[in-house]
Amino acid sequence: MKLNSIKFGFIVIFSCLIPFTSSAGKLKLSQVESPHFTLFYRGDKKKAEEKISLLESFHTTQYSRFFNKELGDKITVILYKDKKEYTKVTGVKKEFFAHFESTDKKIYSNSQENIGAIFHECVHYWLNYNTGGDRVRLWFEEGFASFFESPEKKEDKSYEFGRPNWRQKSLQGKWTSLASFMQRVDLREEHDKAQARLFFLWLSKQGLLESYINKYIEFLDFDFSGIDALKEITGKNIEEINGEMKLYSEEISAI
Numbered sequence: 001m002k003l004n005s006i007k008f009g010f011i012v013i014f015s016c017l018i019p020f021t022s023s024a025g026k027l028k029l030s031q032v033e034s035p036h037f038t039l040f041y042r043g044d045k046k047k048a049e050e051k052i053s054l055l056e057s058f059h060t061t062q063y064s065r066f067f068n069k070e071l072g073d074k075i076t077v078i079l080y081k082d083k084k085e086y087t088k089v090t091g092v093k094k095e096f097f098a099h100f101e102s103t104d105k106k107i108y109s110n111s112q113e114n115i116g117a118i119f120h121e122c123v124h125y126w127l128n129y130n131t132g133g134d135r136v137r138l139w140f141e142e143g144f145a146s147f148f149e150s151p152e153k154k155e156d157k158s159y160e161f162g163r164p165n166w167r168q169k170s171l172q173g174k175w176t177s178l179a180s181f182m183q184r185v186d187l188r189e190e191h192d193k194a195q196a197r198l199f200f201l202w203l204s205k206q207g208l209l210e211s212y213i214n215k216y217i218e219f220l221d222f223d224f225s226g227i228d229a230l231k232e233i234t235g236k237n238i239e240e241i242n243g244e245m246k247l248y249s250e251e252i253s254a255i
């Protein structure tokens, strides 16, 4: 679908050759800039320029679909040399590929990581910027962010989002009824994360992704669960939506 694809053209990027010393250690990082991003990196300069170009295209094509508030500052992304260096310097668990640090509002990952992992963290940045951080339910935060984590390149070099990915497998036989799922505050199990992503795949398929994000944020002051927002944009009751979503999940699992 056109709305779910982004095109990558040439973007003017400013490269800075002066090494930057990271506050997290004595590592020297180089810097590259685009209109909405500052990227500090270790490793190949060409790869860094390619990455910031993809990030810039992602932001300019996707952000305005969901949010009106202009970004105040550029988004800072720090890419260590490889996964080993990223894990060592930031102290995150080995399972992490990338993360958004809410205290300094920066995105951390490594130069060899898939761009989808960094797109995912951009969404955390957007949500933090637009909602002030921790008011959003975890299933909403992770589901929406993970919607963008597996971009698929099309023949015309644009990317498409919203396809089932590796998470879907863990959801088989583990469905939680939608009403209780949306009221949950934790998201520990892999199948919960898969269901959170599925929620957004379903919205996208219905053409309701933008309107749901808008309504969820609009209703956030009185309904964290997002149930009222979902009922309003679909005009259906939660049991009915639960049935449709579960069926959709089974259909895509069977492919």
Ligand SMILES: [Zn+2]
Pocket (backbone or CB within 6 Å): 120, 124, 141, 142, 145, 146
């Ligand atoms: Zn996440």
